[in-house]
Amino acid sequence: MTSPPTGHPPAGQRLGLAATVGLYALARLGLVAIVTALMLLTGTPFLIALLIGLIVALPLSMVLFRGLRGRLDTALSESRSRRSRERSALRARLRGEGDLPASPGSGDLPERQPDPRED
Template structure:
């Protein structure tokens, strides 16, 4: 459940979009930090940016381990919710769990007449 402000209610984790956004921002910040460090060392901008991109990938796996765990949990939760919604939709399309008004008005006959 979310509050009227769109933020998660107390005790709940942020949603998938917020977690992905946070992870992307953290990764971009790491690339920026590595790039700035390379620029301070006297490396040209393009080379520093390329090195920043390459170094940030394995470094983020170590530095952002907890954030990646939250992202994995959010993805798993979203996947489970979507599969439940898909199963419910398929059941409704097959007519399972839904009673027609015709079914309620007349009892079904077993083929024998009295």
């Protein structure tokens, strides 16, 4: 079995980050919906219930989704460190310090050919 090309994360890592972000966003939206629905059951107008739901859901999500937020932080830090390594490797290759074989005279500029019109 072949490994994926360097510089590209395996599909599981990409889906892992996207799935974690999506799950966290859905959980937060679900909490807003639940708080809004509870407010609507008490007879509060929809717009007021939605605003209260948005305000109340923020501190509630900090408490209720602590584990999910930790998983999201971990996934984001792994992605950030992977991108940093890739960026460093790319910069090294662009400077000619990478693992690519250098062609002879790759650092030299080509010699200027004399222009016959300059005589």
